[in-house]
Amino acid sequence: MFTRHNRQSLLRYWTTRYVITLCIGLLVIGIISGLWIQYNEAEKRLNMMSLMAEEIAERIVDTNGELSIGPFLGGFFNRRLPFLHLEDKPLFFIIDQQKQVIFADPPQGKMGDGPLMDIKMILDDQTNIGKTENKHGGNMFFVKREVETDGHTIGWVVLLSPEKEITQSKSEMQLLITLLGSLALLGWIVIYLFVKKLATPIKDVADAAKQIVKGNYRVNLQREVKEQELAELLESFRNMADRLAQLESMRTELLAGVTHELKTPVTSISGLVQAVKDDIVTGEEAKEFLEICTKETGKLQKMVEDLLEFNSFTVGNVRIRKEHLDLPQLIQEIAHQWEIVQDENTVVVHLDMPDKTLMLHTDPLRVQQILYNLLNNAKQASKGIAEINIRLYETGQGIAIEVRDCGSGIPREEQSLIFEKFFRGEAKKHKVRGLGLGLPFSRLLAQALGGDLQLTESSEKGTTFTLSIPAL
Ligand SMILES: Nc1ncnc2c1ncn2[C@@H]1O[C@H](COP(=O)(O)OP(=O)(O)OP(=O)(O)O)[C@@H](O)[C@H]1O
Ligand SMILES: [Mg+2]
Known part of the structure; x- marks a missing residue:
């Protein structure tokens, strides 16, 4: 008999298996896309900040080639902020030739006790865009631009923003999660419908096979399917059931035929022998009767031999x-x-x-x-x-x-x-x-x-x- 334990339905088995695979795949895609989006966003923001620093650096030099911080600066800076899509405003510094902060937004006093980071370290850095650590141990991105006049550096513009702010991209992430979630759901629905469609005719065939085991050959397999392979399976199964039904009904008939074939010569032999025995026929006629008997016996013998040989052949006693x-x-x-x-x-x-x-x-x-x-x-x-x-x-x-x-x-x-x-x-x-x-x-x-x-x-x-x- 079949062992049934640990068997799951086709639908459950494949749906769970495919959905797990799909989810793992989507998760990997999600992680890679997320990192890529963050990297891209950071790059875009840092470029934007660079551009702002450059513009500011150009505007704070007066006609004498001196640093001049006018009231326009705050408004100018604030007007460009929305393009950065940041939650908090970046820190903004203007530093003079002596590396002293001459302008800070927000003002330095508001930043707690003392400057938040070592501005000198940023100025000494070889690159214009980079990362530094603030005094609380948090990572900050900085963008720096030299303020130049006649080829001399007379100061620097520095913009700073926490790494978290620069790399965050909430709306893109939300879109990504919604997309991947919908894909997972869609995948699950497609797999569910597909396996269900596949499983139904297979189940029909299994049920029909059970009917045949019980001896009922009139199986009900009327379902029409569009898929070629499934249609072939149903068609072959229907043909097989018909053929079995035909053979089953033939068996009784055939056995009756065999019995008849074996009985006929026996009946005729016994009739002929009886006639000779009772002296109904005598002399030449009796001899003729016995000759017929010998012929009939020979035929009978041949048939029994055929039957025996066929049987021993079918059980595998083949001598070649x-x-x-x-x-x-x-x-x-x-x-x-x-x-x-x-x-x-x-x-x-x-x-x-x-x-x-x-x-x-x-x-x-x-x-x-x-x-x-x-x-x-x-x-x-x-x-x-x-x-x-x-x-x-x-x-x-x-x-x-x-x-x-x-x-x-x-x-x-x-x-x-x-x-x-x-x-x-x-x-x-x-x-x-x-x-x-x-x-x-x-x-x-x-x-x-x-x-x-x-x-x-x-x-x-x-x-x-x-x-x-x-x-x-
Ligand atoms: N050459 C043939 N021409 C016409 N019908 C044939 C021919 N050979 C076989 N058949 C048909 O196939 C059937 C099966 O043949 P098969 O040789 O298996 O049995 P059989 O000749 O009837 O009996 P047995 O061979 O056991 O004496 C025959 O009964 C006959 O109807
Ligand atoms: Mg024959």
Whole structure:
């Protein structure tokens, strides 16, 4: 029986698995994008601050080439602030040639006790844009510009803002989170719908299989699907169920056929023997009766032997003795041997063989058995003199032997059943005695030799079977 523990439904299994993968993927994308956005924002703000510092540096030099801080400065600075998108205003310093702060916004007194950071260190720094530490240990970005006149540095403009302020980008982050969140939700919905769509027909097939296990072959698989693979699965399953139903109903019928075939000779033998025993027939007639009995016994014996051999074959007791032999020659011999034991003027066998030796490693007795079955069937299907053609030809993989008759043919609806054990055609079963084992047995033998036996074509004009034998 199936072990059910630790099994999850397809829907749950794949939905959780895919959603976890999706979320991990989106998280990685989120982190990378977040860092990139922060870096970009910081760069933009620092460039903007640089530009402001440069503008200020140009405006605070008077006509004498001296530093002059006019009242315009505060307004000018404040008008540009909104472009920075900062929550707090940056610190703004103007420093003279002696490295003394001559202007500070906010004024230095408001910054607590003493200056917040070492301005001299910033001035000594080689770069114009950089990072420094304030006295509370926090990181600050600085932007510095030299104030120049006639090629001399007469002071500096310095702008400072905490790192947190410079790198923050709230609205972009909100947008990113909303986007990734929507993507995760959308992904989950798509996967959920997809797996649900996939799981439903599979579940239908599993339910139908359970019905078949219970012996109910009339399964209900009416669902129409658009996907090719699923449609194929449903279609094949429906066909399989139909075929099983057909075989199941055939089984009882076929068994009745077999019983009938075995019973008929027994009944006739016992009737004949009884007649002789009761002296109803005497002399020459009695002898004739006993002769019929011997013939019937022989047929019965043949049928029982067929049945026993078929059975031992199907349970795997296959005895194959391969030899190296010339196949055209073997087929000729087999055809000849078969032909000479037939009643006179009942069969004509035509052979069509390549005019050369074709050595093969195979079992001659099994090949003979198969051909005898095919030839007997061909003869039984023919009216009057049975004309049979045997053609041998080489194929890519080995050799094929075609047995063609000019008989009545096999009705289309019976063609898929003739290799079923105990199946007998409607026309034949009332005419010739047999168990319906010839073809299935021959196919088993052909497969045991590594080849196959197929019905190539059949019409009212005749039937062709092809036996293929591999080269090795
Ligand atoms: N050459 C043929 N022409 C027409 N019908 C055929 C031919 N060969 C086989 N069949 C059909 O296929 C059925 C199955 O053949 P198969 O050889 O398995 O059984 P059988 O000949 O009826 O009985 P058995 O071979 O056991 O004596 C036959 O009953 C017949 O209806
Ligand atoms: Mg037969």
